[in-house]
Amino acid sequence: MDANKAETTRYEGTVAIWYGSHFEDTAMHDWAPIKAWNGPYHPMLGEYKTSDRKVLRQHLQWLRRAGVDVICYDACRIQPELTLLGLPRQKTLQLLIDELSHQEKETRKLKLVVWLEKWNSNPTPEEYSFAFDYIRRNLAQRDCYYRLDGKPLVMTYHNGAAPDLAEIDRRNEREFSIRHISPTPGDPGWAYIGPAGDKECMTAGPGFDSYLEGAFMTTHLDRKPVDTKALREHGKEVVAARAEGATFERQLLQARQVDPKIIFISGWNDWACCMQIEPAKEYGFKYVDMAARLLGREPETRPYR
Numbered sequence: 001m002d003a004n005k006a007e008t009t010r011y012e013g014t015v016a017i018w019y020g021s022h023f024e025d026t027a028m029h030d031w032a033p034i035k036a037w038n039g040p041y042h043p044m045l046g047e048y049k050t051s052d053r054k055v056l057r058q059h060l061q062w063l064r065r066a067g068v069d070v071i072c073y074d075a076c077r078i079q080p081e082l083t084l085l086g087l088p089r090q091k092t093l094q095l096l097i098d099e100l101s102h103q104e105k106e107t108r109k110l111k112l113v114v115w116l117e118k119w120n121s122n123p124t125p126e127e128y129s130f131a132f133d134y135i136r137r138n139l140a141q142r143d144c145y146y147r148l149d150g151k152p153l154v155m156t157y158h159n160g161a162a163p164d165l166a167e168i169d170r171r172n173e174r175e176f177s178i179r180h181i182s183p184t185p186g187d188p189g190w191a192y193i194g195p196a197g198d199k200e201c202m203t204a205g206p207g208f209d210s211y212l213e214g215a216f217m218t219t220h221l222d223r224k225p226v227d228t229k230a231l232r233e234h235g236k237e238v239v240a241a242r243a244e245g246a247t248f249e250r251q252l253l254q255a256r257q258v259d260p261k262i263i264f265i266s267g268w269n270d271w272a273c274c275m276q277i278e279p280a281k282e283y284g285f286k287y288v289d290m291a292a293r294l295l296g297r298e299p300e301t302r303p304y305r
Contacts, residue, residue, distance in 0.1 A: 018267025021092035051091035067297035
């Protein structure tokens with residue numbers, strides 16, 4: 001599908017997007033790497049906290065402007081790392097639930113999906129089971145929670161083999177649509193890095209480069225030095241790979257060509273892996289407005305511009 005056809009043909013499926021909490025307790029993982037290693041892009045909102053209601057409301061307005069339908073909230077946070085046992089206390093999640101439960105005045109109503117993960121490892125069976133129980137009791141029956149094939153959708157990301165978690169998935173499949181997502185090509189389930197997928201879900205993004213997160217892990221987990229000069233130079237490669245939005249356009253058009261049930265954008269504010277389309281000081285609303293345009297949703301998103 002070319003850009004002209006995409007702009008004039010509305011995508012009738014569901015647009016989902018990765019969303020992470022930032023600076024809920026500390027900036028060590030979120031903003032410090034950008035400063036230390038010359039991250040090429042900086043959020044328009046500055047070093048924000050998603051646990052600030054004003055910030056979250058601004059994000060929701062911008063997500064509507066992009067033509068998004070579903071927010072996939074990644075429950076994983078680090079420094080200090082939050083476990084799935086802490087879901088009831090995650091400030092960003094509770095604000096999301098509250099805001100999405102009161103959208104009566106909005107022309108574009110967003111829905112929520114919870115993404116289950118533990119950073120750099122896997123949740124314990126206790127943590128994983130607790131998360132399903134929490135969603136079942138507190139979210140699954142809400143109007144704002146997204147359903148796939150008639151059942152509440154839960155997305156899961158595993159760091160390596162997890163047979164004990166797979167058994168918990170099997171026990172919950174009767175009540176939930178469970179989709180595993182992976183960055184590894186060929187893994188069963190949904191693709192984390194685009195352009196890839198099938199008729200159920202195609203993933204698209206502006207690019208992917210985890211050098212900031214990799215440097216963070218080297219420094220704070222391995223306690224080893226990094227080549228600061230090389231990392232700062234690498235930022236130029238990130239900019240080149242994005243090609244001023246051409247990468248995102250190409251991936252979205254590939255997704256539109258397949259016309260899947262879901263287009264998954266990875267992601268909204270993943271600054272550590274340079275996958276964000278959130279407005280930045282360097283590129284403004286380029287990616288937000290490109291998404292709406294190439295999804296054929298520019299007219300319906302005008303109230304949010």
